Amino acid sequence: MIRVVIAELRKLRRPSLLLGTIATVGGLSALFTSIVFLMIDSEDGNTKRGESIGPKELSEAIGLVYGFKLVGVFLGVVALCIFASQTAQEYSLGTLRNLLVRQPSRMKILAGKFIAMKLFALVMVLFAGALSIAISFALAGRAKVDTTEWGTSAAMHILFESALNIFLATLCFGTFGMILGLLFRSPISAIAVGVLWNLILENILAALINSTRKWLPGINFANLGEGGYPDLTYKHSIAVSLSYLIIGGAIAAILFKKRDVAN
Amino acid sequence: MNKTGTVAISASDLTKIYGERAALSHGSFVVPSGSVCGFVGPNGSGKTTTIRMLLGLITPSGGSATVLGESIKHPEKYLPRVGAMIEGPAFYPALSGRENLKVLAELGGFPLSRVDELLAKVDLADRGGSKFKTYSLGMKQRLGIAAALLPNPELLILDEPTNGLDPSGIQEVRRIIKDLANGGTTVFVSSHILSELEMICEYLVMLREGKVIFSGRTQELLSAQKPMIIARPEYEVDLTKLTNTLSEAGYQITIVDGALQIAAAKEASAEINRLAFDSGITLSSISIVLPTLEETFFEMTGDNK
Numbered sequence: 001m002i003r004v005v006i007a008e009l010r011k012l013r014r015p016s017l018l019l020g021t022i023a024t025v026g027g028l029s030a031l032f033t034s035i036v037f038l039m040i041d042s043e044d045g046n047t048k049r050g051e052s053i054g055p056k057e058l059s060e061a062i063g064l065v066y067g068f069k070l071v072g073v074f075l076g077v078v079a080l081c082i083f084a085s086q087t088a089q090e091y092s093l094g095t096l097r098n099l100l101v102r103q104p105s106r107m108k109i110l111a112g113k114f115i116a117m118k119l120f121a122l123v124m125v126l127f128a129g130a131l132s133i134a135i136s137f138a139l140a141g142r143a144k145v146d147t148t149e150w151g152t153s154a155a156m157h158i159l160f161e162s163a164l165n166i167f168l169a170t171l172c173f174g175t176f177g178m179i180l181g182l183l184f185r186s187p188i189s190a191i192a193v194g195v196l197w198n199l200i201l202e203n204i205l206a207a208l209i210n211s212t213r214k215w216l217p218g219i220n221f222a223n224l225g226e227g228g229y230p231d232l233t234y235k236h237s238i239a240v241s242l243s244y245l246i247i248g249g250a251i252a253a254i255l256f257k258k259r260d261v262a263n
Numbered sequence: 264m265n266k267t268g269t270v271a272i273s274a275s276d277l278t279k280i281y282g283e284r285a286a287l288s289h290g291s292f293v294v295p296s297g298s299v300c301g302f303v304g305p306n307g308s309g310k311t312t313t314i315r316m317l318l319g320l321i322t323p324s325g326g327s328a329t330v331l332g333e334s335i336k337h338p339e340k341y342l343p344r345v346g347a348m349i350e351g352p353a354f355y356p357a358l359s360g361r362e363n364l365k366v367l368a369e370l371g372g373f374p375l376s377r378v379d380e381l382l383a384k385v386d387l388a389d390r391g392g393s394k395f396k397t398y399s400l401g402m403k404q405r406l407g408i409a410a411a412l413l414p415n416p417e418l419l420i421l422d423e424p425t426n427g428l429d430p431s432g433i434q435e436v437r438r439i440i441k442d443l444a445n446g447g448t449t450v451f452v453s454s455h456i457l458s459e460l461e462m463i464c465e466y467l468v469m470l471r472e473g474k475v476i477f478s479g480r481t482q483e484l485l486s487a488q489k490p491m492i493i494a495r496p497e498y499e500v501d502l503t504k505l506t507n508t509l510s511e512a513g514y515q516i517t518i519v520d521g522a523l524q525i526a527a528a529k530e531a532s533a534e535i536n537r538l539a540f541d542s543g544i545t546l547s548s549i550s551i552v553l554p555t556l557e558e559t560f561f562e563m564t565g566d567n568k
Binding site: 003004006007010011016017089093094095097098099101102104105262 | 339342345357371
């Protein structure tokens with residue numbers, strides 16, 4: 001399986017994908033973090049859904065990761081697209097047959113791909129976090145935010161916990177993308193369905209029927225990244241997310257193992 | 264059978280059914296170890312389906328097969344010793360040729376040093392660093408052959424390896440196949456260029472509409488076909504007279520390039536010569552030719568369009 005992971009990493013580190021991802025993730029991280037600090041006095045708000053967060057709140061330990069947490073869900077969408085395209089393209093390019101001739105164990109191929117993409121997602125999250133924190137420090141003075149609390153052990157604990165949660169949410173979105181890639185076998189279809197579902201359809205559904213919010217996969221994945229809320233707990237989101245991913249993953253894995261490779 | 268008497272591929276009643284259509288129906292054939300075996304049949308006759316079953320990519324609906332002595336139910340036992348190029352080369356367009364081969368070398372656990380060695384072998388050493396998407400069809404095909412050679416295979420399965428290659432590329436593939444065969448590698452190769460196969464294949468498996476219609480030595484197949492006697496009169500003006508004489512004697516004749524093609528057993532050549540002489544016609548040449556593989560193929564498959 002290690003061989004599959006190494007081979008997959010070679011594909012993932014190709015300049016077009018690696019630089020494209022770094023640019024996207026970096027851009028998103030810089031954008032959301034900058035908005036928090038640069039629009040601190042704006043009447044339109046400086047955080048999600050037009051809410052405002054002021055210098056006082058940002059000066060607390062959590063202020064260190066505020067921008068990073070905002071970008072979390074978008075990292076998930078990026079991961080969904082990458083996991084989906086990297087999986088589905090093996091079918092659309094016809095390269096799966098080469099992989100299976102060199103490594104006939106389909107489960108090893110699948111597991112190796114998953115591990116390699118997990119590592120890629122980890123790098124992506126760490127890069128986004130590091131950039132967000134650097135920008136936060138750089139813009140704190142301009143926004144009159146005191147950064148004394150950001151160096152405390154409490155802040156480090158929050159940083160570690162947030163990074164872990166965002167990584168977990170990113171993995172959930174990515175795995176969801178990988179499942180779609182295996183089911184649709186076409187990168188465009190898998191990405192379109194994944195993005196439409198998570199960014200649009202789930203929100204419409206949740207707005208129309210509020211009770212569905214607790215049970216929709218994307219909302220629960222995103223909730224993991226944000227660390228949970230009183231009305232939608234972290235524990236609940238873990239259970240719902242795992243249920244979706246275990247059932248979906250099992251179906252996709254069985255299909256991958258049994259399906260003829262005819263293209 | 265070959266000198267050692269072992270078989271590289273053996274299929275028995277191998278069947279693959281899609282819905283109500285049989286892509287391969289009860290296919291039985293043997294490919295002796297160390298031989299170069301051609302796999303021929305019209306488009307849609309089941310060649311690629313058969314190759315995919317042998318490589319564990321498709322599950323048969325019935326029958327059985329072994330590759331290098333192992334059942335195709337356990338491809339992990341023989342695939343490390345098999346090289347394959349199936350239905351044209353498929354690689355990652357954004358990776359270079361070299362990187363593409365490295366992905367497969369890492370996956371199969373082969374030394375990365377083989378990559379440059381193989382790029383040189385298929386004449387891609389100077390373009391190994393270019394992205395696959397910039398390659399011409401011939402270059403893509405050559406990279407596919409290099410990938411198939413990665414494991415230093417005991418059995419090489421090539422599906423249309425000369426597609427898109429220019430004459431020198433075709434000659435190069437022929438040379439590679441011959442070299443491998445001389446080194447003891449079994450080569451199972453499908454191609455539409457039957458003249459190529461005739462030159463390099465000692466064995467043939469022929470498919471038509473999902474059924475194996477011939478499996479055996481190429482020579483056995485060709486010698487079982489009716490030969491053709493080619494008679495060329497010294498003077499072209501005698502062509503019509505000779506045609507009439509031989510037609511009256513009951514021969515079926517076609518005129519091609521100033522010569523008569525007569526469908527007859529080789530024993531008839533003496534009588535043809537005598538009939539010409541009796542009519543006052545001198546033949547500048549009379550020869551017996553066996554039909555080519557292409558002619559035999561068209562006759563057997565009925566696909567002569």
